[in-house]
Amino acid sequence: MTQPTATAASRYADSLRLSVAPMMDWTDRHCRVFHRLLAPGARLYTEMVHANAVIHGDRQRLLGFDPGETPLALQLGGSDPALLAQAARIAQDWGYDEVNLNCGCPSDRVQAGRFGACLMREPALVADCVAAMVAAVDIPVTVKCRLGVDDDNEYDAFAAFVDQQVAAGAPMVVVHARNAWLKGLSPKENREVPPLRYDWAYRLKQERPGLPVVLNGGLASIEAVQAQQGKVDGVMLGRAAYHDPYLLHQLEALQTGAPLQTxxxxxxxxxxxxxxxxxxxxxxxxxxxxxxxxxxxxxxxxxxxxxxxxxxxxxxxxxxxxxxxxxxxxxxxxxxxx
The missing domain is CATH 1.10.1200 (Non-ribosomal Peptide Synthetase Peptidyl Carrier Protein; Chain A)
Known part of the structure; x- marks a missing residue:
């Protein structure tokens, strides 16, 4: 991957301080334009789109975005390195600033397709996918993951998963700081029931100070976000940004010093x-x-x-x-x- 200039790298790092999570049925083009007005410097993510859909589907409907939405990342689903590489090239051609691989969604449909959270158990395959995309594009290829799946309870296994993706070329990782349960919990319950372990993300950052780590999960207030300062490089808001969108604007103002608008x-x-x-x-x-x-x-x-x-x-x-x-x-x- 082409190394970014110092200015581009700084701008990229700044945009990681606050981002909005990819959320199925929610973070469509209309939603992202609204969120961009609220938080001009935040990093926005699309809904997850499977690599096959990017390659064979209606690209204008699936990939089209307003120029004002940038910096914008396309989140991809899939586990075939060649298909993901092709989809990443298409994303770059469409003007996306980042491609993010989903390794956190726990839905039955995603599991049946061998992508999403179940990939936490296949770190070598994920690394192959990341490496293939990195070789295909000049934009950052990142990973959004969980701490593990089901009863995984080994920090070292989680850290090793991250290390393999970084070695494959991922310059940043988003950590949804809870496990994903592949059986017995709905996707909604998977966002609420497994306990949060922010300490794993903190430890990852402490042990790898050069790796940008963005924390996701349970961040629903100004106080919760401010508590992460100095522990990780950024925060990613999900449902809170959707159900209480003015929170995004308040956080942007706190981070940038810009005046609050009504x-x-x-x-x-x-x-x-x-x-x-x-x-x-x-x-x-x-x-x-x-x-x-x-x-x-x-x-x-x-x-x-x-x-x-x-x-x-x-x-x-x-x-x-x-x-x-x-x-x-x-x-x-x-x-x-x-």
Whole structure:
């Protein structure tokens, strides 16, 4: 892989400080554009896309993104080195800044396809996949993994897995700091039931100070994120960024010193994008479903969600519905102080 310039390397490192996890059915193009407005410097990830889909599927639908979304990573699923290499080349051609290999998803469908979390038990195969992609592209090829699967309880096995991927060319690892249970737990339960072990990520970073380590799992508040400073290189938010998206904006402001904007101002900045997509034939509901949590815990938040949920699916729904929902937040809570 071509070595990045010092400036590019610095910019890449900065973008790792805050990122949004790849989440199936959630982090689509509309969601990412919204998150980019909230956190201009964060690193964003697509939903997982299987390598075969990238190669043979509708690339505009699967890979298309707004230029403003960058820095943006494509998360790939798969376990065939040649197919992953081909998919990575396509991703690079489409303008992605990173390719990330999924080694953490525990769903039955993923297991049946021999990818996702079950790859934690095949570190040599994962290393072959990483090496093939690294040889095929000039953008970073990274790995998102768990600590292990089922009753794996050996830190040394986890660390050895990471070391093999780094040796194969991965410049960074995202650690979802809990095990994945391949039997007996649903994907949702796999995000909640297995205990978090942040100490494994801390130890990995301490023993490998030159390796960028991004921590994922259970980070749902400013305090939880601030507690990671000095222990890892960055944090990756998942469900918290989706259900309480203003948290992203607050964290970005804390990290960069940029002034906080109001929720209303941030949402109104999305208007040009929304109207452009509506003009192309998109339905408002496909966009507004990602903004329902913007006023989480705020006066008028429930009415905001209700207005959008009930009205966005109706034929002809347009930006005026968003303004109607915003008006309720301004009436019930007063205009937020910046």
């Amino acid at each position: 929720r209303q101002a941030l949402l109104r900045a999305l208007r040009p994008y929304v109207e452009a997509r509506l003009a192309e034939g998109s339905a408002l509901k496909h966009i507004t479903r990602h903004i329902l949590g913007l006023f989480h815990g705020q006066p008028g938040g429930r009415a905001f969600r209700q207005i959008l949920s009930e009205g966005a699916h109706r034929p002809g729904a347009d930006w005026s519905l968003v303004e109607q929902a915003l008006a309720v937040t301004e009436r019930d809570g007063g205009r937020e102080a910046a």
